[in-house]
Amino acid sequence: MIDIAGAVRAEAIDEQTRDQPEPAHRAAGVGPVAAHYGDPMREQRVLATAVGLVDRSHRGVVAVPGEERVGWLHTLTSQHLAALAPWQGSELLVLSPHGHVEQHAMVADDGETTWLDTEPGMTGGLLSYLERMRFFSKVDPRDATADHALLSLVGPEAVQAAGTLGVTGLAAPDVLAVPGPKFRAGELPPRPTVLYDVRPLAAGGWARRVALGVDLLVPREAMTQVVDELRGAGVPVAGLWAYEAVRVAARLPRVGVDTDHRTIPAEVGLVAPAVHLDKGCYRGQETVARVHNMGRPPRRLVLLHLDGVTTDQPPAAGTPVTLDGRAVGFVGTAVHHHELGQVALAVLKRNVPDDAHLLINETAAAVEA
Numbered sequence: 415m416i417d418i419a420g421a422v423r424a425e426a427i428d429e430q431t432r433d434q435p436e437p438a439h440r441a442a443g444v445g446p447v448a449a450h451y452g453d454p455m456r457e458q459r460v461l462a463t464a465v466g467l468v469d470r471s472h473r474g475v476v477a478v479p480g481e482e483r484v485g486w487l488h489t490l491t492s493q494h495l496a497a498l499a500p501w502q503g504s505e506l507l508v509l510s511p512h513g514h515v516e517q518h519a520m521v522a523d524d525g526e527t528t529w530l531d532t533e534p535g536m537t538g539g540l541l542s543y544l545e546r547m548r549f550f551s552k553v554d555p556r557d558a559t560a561d562h563a564l565l566s567l568v569g570p571e572a573v574q575a576a577g578t579l580g581v582t583g584l585a586a587p588d589v590l591a592v593p594g595p596k597f598r599a600g601e602l603p604p605r606p607t608v609l610y611d612v613r614p615l616a617a618g619g620w621a622r623r624v625a626l627g628v629d630l631l632v633p634r635e636a637m638t639q640v641v642d643e644l645r646g647a648g649v650p651v652a653g654l655w656a657y658e659a660v661r662v663a664a665r666l667p668r669v670g671v672d673t674d675h676r677t678i679p680a681e682v683g684l685v686a687p688a689v690h691l692d693k694g695c696y697r698g699q700e701t702v703a704r705v706h707n708m709g710r711p712p713r714r715l716v717l718l719h720l721d722g723v724t725t726d727q728p729p730a731a732g733t734p735v736t737l738d739g740r741a742v743g744f745v746g747t748a749v750h751h752h753e754l755g756q757v758a759l760a761v762l763k764r765n766v767p768d769d770a771h772l773l774i775n776e777t778a779a780a781v782e783a
Contacts, residue, residue: 418651420452422451448653450654454653455752458751464570465569465570466567466568466569467567467644467651468566468568468654470657472534475564475631477558478554478555479554481552486551486553487506487521490508490697491508492506492693493688494605499523501525501612501614504609504610504688505519505520505608509702511698512701513698515684517532517543517669518533536670537559563633563637565637566630572626578649579616579617579643587608589687590603593691595706607690610622618636625664626666659751662747662748662759665683667715673761685702716781717781718760719756719781719782720757724776728749728758729748731747735774737771742763744761746758746760
């Protein structure tokens with residue numbers, strides 16, 4: 415944790431974001447991160463209008479070195495990684511045989527190792543799957559969470575702030591448009607559906623340009639040095655509450671929080687960044703193709719506005735959303751946003767109209783169209 419005056423640990427507040435390290439990480443010395451630094455609403459405004467540094471070092475990190483790493487990951491996941499070049503990044507999913515989302519990982523390759531960072535508590539599942547699929551491939555996946563930490567510069571000035579660390583000229587994410595149903599074979603180029611610019615850091619590790627700013631993966635022994643350099647240049651710190659509020663407003667889902675065991679990529683907007691629809695066979699591919707060609711996934715991710723009258727406490731992830739007394743979906747991440755008030759990501763049945771009068775326990779909720 416970025417341990418400065420005013421830091422309030424996430425575990426000391428509540429379990430709303432469920433952002434605590436898994437037990438194996440605790441044993442390895444990976445502690446909790448800060449929920450906020452005394453003023454979460456001000457921290458949100460900083461992330462929305464300028465730039466702030468968020469400690470996300472509780473995320474899991476898997477390192478995949480080996481000369482066959484890129485082609486091997488290409489065959490196992492939803493992303494077209496065969497042509498991923500050194501100092502590029504992307505996103506990928508591991509799906510069940512029925513096409514349900516099991517794992518989501520952000521990707522970066524430094525020419526020797528492909529790095530995968532994933533949700534807290536999900537590292538073991540991802541690594542276990544990769545190890546089972548090694549066979550005779552020249553790869554050596556390992557859990558690198560204990561020795562590498564993820565920090566994030568978030569906000570419209572994140573790229574300029576990265577210049578403090580000697581990283582300049584980071585290009586914006588390059589995202590392919592999702593083709594329509596029953597598109598022609600070969601219409602999608604043979605490359606990742608999203609490409610992130612990745613650059614080396616002087617302290618070790620790398621910087622990766624992403625949708626909300628710039629991610630920094632640094633050796634844990636260099637974490638204090640990197641934080642001090644950024645704070646010395648005037649970059650303020652912000653906690654997870656602020657980060658989660660910005661993420662929710664951007665409608666970016668977290669696997670395991672804004673998804674359930676039945677979620678397919680098309681329901682929560684994960685096709686564009688993490689699924690290549692014309693890459694050939696991978697586990698779960700048949701379901702992905704069928705749903706895309708039909709054009710109507712059974713559920714959809716929405717942003718809900720909560721009335722905040724009956725309670726000022728956002729509902730817990732997994733709380734049912736009801737319409738006329740019957741469950742029509744569930745809440746994912748719920749937050750207090752500095753402009754929008756109480757809002758939440760939720761997964762609803764597709765046939766729920768935008769003007770439906772929804773309830774979450776006793777709290778009224780409305781869909782933002």
